[in-house]
Amino acid sequence: MFMHMVKAAVAGASGYAGGELLRLLLGHPEVEIGALTAGSSAGRRLGDLHPYLTPLADRVVEDTTVEALAGHDVVFLALPHGHSAALAAQLPDSVTVIDCGADFRLRDEAAWTTYYDTPYAGAWAYGLPELPVGGGRQREALQGTRHIAVPGCYPTAVSLALAPGFASGLLDPQDVVVVAASGTSGAGKSLKPHLLGAEVMGAMSPYGVGGTHRHTPEIEQNLTAAAGPGGTAVQVSFTPTLAPMPRGILATCTARLGETAKEADTHAIREAWVKAYADEPFVHLLPEGQWPSTASVLGSNSVHVQVTVDERTRRVVAVAAVDNLTKGTAGAAVQCLNLALGLPETTGLPVAGVAP
């Protein structure tokens, strides 16, 4: 436990994830915000980049260098993929590094090489505390850790929607289909022609179709870990879609019931989800009949989950909603910071959303 305020730097402060990190850190009672660094925005006032971060408006963004980041207790990296490994390797061992990018998420080098075009950098403790693994939870691997890989936003929603079913051996690992919609902030702040307002407004469209999206192996890694050792690896057909909203992910996941659960009804299946999330402060299984909506988790670290059985096709349908920038990135990063430093896990994190 720290006896002083935890001094935290944010690299990528001008981006969406960096901005959300700063919004949350401003409300964290144990954190003092240190260096704010970025790329092309270095030298600019934060107030010009993120006008909503009023208390930090006059802070000036610095270049992202080891010198600027060393000297902090914690460094959050919110940089594009491929930038974290080299930077992290040069930071002193005393610094806790929490990476919002993908660089250290995958344990399988072959999967990394298939889906990413930068060299494999290894794997850090995976920052999804609620994931059931080996009879316990992933949070145990995060307590006191110095290096944490924050999950991708889709893997957070999909893994939490389906993990109880795999942890309880109820689902067929070879028959899982996921279609998830994301708000456009998931793609980051840099200019992308397909994300211009005129292209996105009033339209929904798929991308990364046919098992090509890089979150596919991350989702499979998580669900296979939830299923436990010795079982068949979980295979997922994953299709992301872009929705005309700034924030939010809605993941609709279906999986065929496995051999042992062939006769099970919704009541029996639901029990696994009830047990899995009864004590989780951020994962809320909604009352039967109420379905998750992105609007209800906006700006919060909460995950809303619902599950039912499609009796006709013998498939489980599990739906999860998260705010991609909060529980899907920056909220998870702060939750991981709390676990890494031995603070109460919920410190500084909103459970209630913003509406309407």
Ligand SMILES: NC(=O)C1=CN([C@@H]2O[C@H](COP(=O)(O)OP(=O)(O)OC[C@H]3O[C@@H](n4cnc5c(N)ncnc54)[C@H](OP(=O)(O)O)[C@@H]3O)[C@@H](O)[C@H]2O)C=CC1
């Ligand atoms: N958006 C989301 O929902 C999620 C994002 N993430 C991950 O978080 C990370 C940040 O994403 P996001 O905030 O969306 O992206 P943005 O494009 O919004 O922000 C990227 C940030 O990185 C900085 N940057 C870019 N290139 C360099 C460079 N060469 N050197 C130093 N800094 C650089 C940018 O600075 P500048 O603008 O000054 O160039 C900016 O601050 C990514 O790895 C992303 O995958 C993870 C989960 C969800």
Ligand SMILES: CC(=O)N[C@@H](CCC(=O)OP(=O)(O)O)C(=O)O
């Ligand atoms: C809408 C959108 O484009 N979303 C991003 C996912 C954002 C995310 O989770 O991030 P990582 O890049 O850290 O893996 C995408 O599909 O690439």
